[in-house]
Amino acid sequence: MKKSFFRALNAINKKILPKLSGKDPNTLTKMEKGILAYRYFVLVNSLD
Secondary structure (H helix, E strand, O other): OHHHHHHHHHHHHHHHOOOOOOOOHHHOOHHHHHHHHHHHHHHHHHHO
16 A cells, blocks of 8 residues: 555656756755655655
8 A cells, every 4th residue: 555655656756846867966955955855755665
């Protein structure tokens, strides 16, 4: 149940949230760092 929820959430995130992979992490704003951390959290939980 938990894994399928995070997989669905990850699919939604891929379509809605911006991709930050090309940017330097040191130059990101606080909001962009929060988005990056959220996307990472969802990705890690969907892979467990």
